Amino acid sequence: MAAPMMVCIPGKKICRAGDKYVPGAGTFLRNGFIHSSLVGVVKESTDEKNVKTISVVGKENNSIIPYIDAIVIARVTNVNPRFCKCEILSVGKHNLQDAYRGMIRKEDVRALERDRIEMHKCFRPGDIIAARVMSLGDAQSYLLTTAENELGVVSALSESGVPMVPVTWCKMQCPKTLTEEFRKVAKVQPEFIKFSHS
Amino acid sequence: MAAPIGRIVLPGDTFSFEQLQPPDEHKKILLGPGLREEKAEIKVLRPGILRFRKPAVYWIDCHHKRYIPAKGDSVIGIVNQKVGDIFRVDIGSSEQASLSYLSFEGSTKRNRPDVKVGDIVYSKLLVANKDMEPEIVCIDSYGRSSGMGVIRNGGFLFHTSLNLARKLLNPQCTLLKCLGNRFQFEISVGVNGRVWVKAGNDVQTIALVNSVIVSEFKDNDQIKEMCKRISKAVVRMEID
Numbered sequence: 289m290a291a292p293m294m295v296c297i298p299g300k301k302i303c304r305a306g307d308k309y310v311p312g313a314g315t316f317l318r319n320g321f322i323h324s325s326l327v328g329v330v331k332e333s334t335d336e337k338n339v340k341t342i343s344v345v346g347k348e349n350n351s352i353i354p355y356i357d358a359i360v361i362a363r364v365t366n367v368n369p370r371f372c373k374c375e376i377l378s379v380g381k382h383n384l385q386d387a388y389r390g391m392i393r394k395e396d397v398r399a400l401e402r403d404r405i406e407m408h409k410c411f412r413p414g415d416i417i418a419a420r421v422m423s424l425g426d427a428q429s430y431l432l433t434t435a436e437n438e439l440g441v442v443s444a445l446s447e448s449g450v451p452m453v454p455v456t457w458c459k460m461q462c463p464k465t466l467t468e469e470f471r472k473v474a475k476v477q478p479e480f481i482k483f484s485h486s
Numbered sequence: 487m488a489a490p491i492g493r494i495v496l497p498g499d500t501f502s503f504e505q506l507q508p509p510d511e512h513k514k515i516l517l518g519p520g521l522r523e524e525k526a527e528i529k530v531l532r533p534g535i536l537r538f539r540k541p542a543v544y545w546i547d548c549h550h551k552r553y554i555p556a557k558g559d560s561v562i563g564i565v566n567q568k569v570g571d572i573f574r575v576d577i578g579s580s581e582q583a584s585l586s587y588l589s590f591e592g593s594t595k596r597n598r599p600d601v602k603v604g605d606i607v608y609s610k611l612l613v614a615n616k617d618m619e620p621e622i623v624c625i626d627s628y629g630r631s632s633g634m635g636v637i638r639n640g641g642f643l644f645h646t647s648l649n650l651a652r653k654l655l656n657p658q659c660t661l662l663k664c665l666g667n668r669f670q671f672e673i674s675v676g677v678n679g680r681v682w683v684k685a686g687n688d689v690q691t692i693a694l695v696n697s698v699i700v701s702e703f704k705d706n707d708q709i710k711e712m713c714k715r716i717s718k719a720v721v722r723m724e725i726d
Binding site: 368 | 615617618619621
């Protein structure tokens, strides 16, 4: 099947939809026709029932966006008494090329005692956190939550600029000055930790 | 070579541990504001005079007007805005502080406190760190106001340097003792450099304000002289 490669841009009509042609990823259905929604190359894949799925494949990394219930890694940018804003760096195992914005509300930081939370004792700007996407949020940012034991601050720097070591679920300690700072610490499963031997 | 105690130092000057070793062989040195330990030496962060106190405390006395919020400080703020449940109060720091309407004595959701935009509040800092906006309250941990709250009924609010505010808060302040012997007045000093004065009439209030501002660089004898002259001048003005 040496069909020529069909390059398309968003909106381009690919073919008429019917029993034999089904829209796949990167396409949408309009007025009975399959249109492309990405910049890329058209790919056909055939089922056992001879049904062809038309999909458009763009750049490799384009297809990853945070979806509901995904575990994301984010960096905290702004802390407020009511919520904290962060930059989503990766979704699951895939790193994102452009950072999306996320927001964690005060009520979604912990599962217990949700109204007596002090945000400056949970997160600080610069912390790396593991969170779960709760909803697609508004036009500004995704809505994230850390209300689980395995979610929260994964890595943070202390006041003296040294990475801190977790002590309890709410405290981390600086190895240089031995001062303890408050954070909502994530209980990362040991098999996900890669120790650096220096 | 010993450290230059009582001399002016500039940011960037460094000392080694041996230079700062106090005479009576204490192993631990306490570094106060303006000094910081970096690798194997001690760096100066602020321009000022290096001070020392026994047993082994070093710090830099620096003249500054810009207030940096610290937890527990009592400050005077000006209410700028009312946004929903909180007031935005200007305390002279880089960000405006937030004051919740529930942080006044006897205030509940139904019984709101009588605070308007432009009011002066004497309050305490509850939350102050470099990552977040500061938060102030007009209530102590037992729920009582203990002197905090809106300052009413006139008076005059002015802004001084932080060093003068700390001098006025000293229990042995010569200026306030001398003025208290000659005038009747109320004074409220915030650690953020804001001072509120109220005396019997306008002439006395202005005279007190001027004497506080001018006393910053005077020593105790000059202050006593100045108080005598000011009280004579006020009496003459009131007769006219």
